[in-house]
């Protein structure tokens with residue numbers, strides 16, 4: 001596998017995809033990001049991998065989807081991120097991230113992003129029964145306190161047949177925009 005340069009020219013966005021029924025629509029966020037001059041690499045949770053068309057996502061981004069840790073000594077398949085968008089962010093990953101649990105590659109990247117100062121936005125997508133658990137608002141409070149930008153889409157009543165009315169993928173880019181504009185300019189010079 002080819003080592004990816006740290007000197008990647010365009011700003012690089014990691015899109016962390018969790019195991020939600022709407023994960024298959026992540027191409028909408030990738031398209032929106034690419035239109036805004038981002039290169040995009042997808043990190044899927046192990047469960048999230050099964051919720052998307054991996055081949056289509058890799059064709060769209062031009063980078064392999066990462067889901068597991070590389071072996072020691074293996075080259076890094078993606079450049080380091082300038083920003084991270086977690087979309088969709090599941091109840092499970094939000095609570096584990098806030099608690100500092102790092103048992104998936106996605107969580108490892110998210111837990112370290114705070115210490116590395118990488119701008120991070122999360123778009124939760126969960127149902128009202130999950131959102132009623134007392135851990136959930138506490139997790140959001142802790143993530144906000146860490147500087148994570150949280151999307152506006154609240155827990156939805158579970159619907160037979162699913163559906164994602166009003167979920168705006170591009171909100172992740174809107175949230176990140178003020179955080180990254182200075183960095184993107186720095187890279188162009």
Ligand SMILES: Cc1cc2nc3c(=O)[nH]c(=O)nc-3n(C[C@H](O)[C@H](O)[C@H](O)COP(=O)(O)O)c2cc1C
Pocket residue numbers: 017018019020021022045046047048089090091092093094104125126127130
């Ligand atoms: C069809 C299906 C749809 C699901 N959708 C969601 C969802 O939208 N949000 C959520 O928090 N969990 C959802 N779940 C449950 C998660 O997949 C489950 O909690 C999983 O462990 C999350 O793993 P991850 O956070 O590592 O991606 C769904 C499960 C299934 C089977």
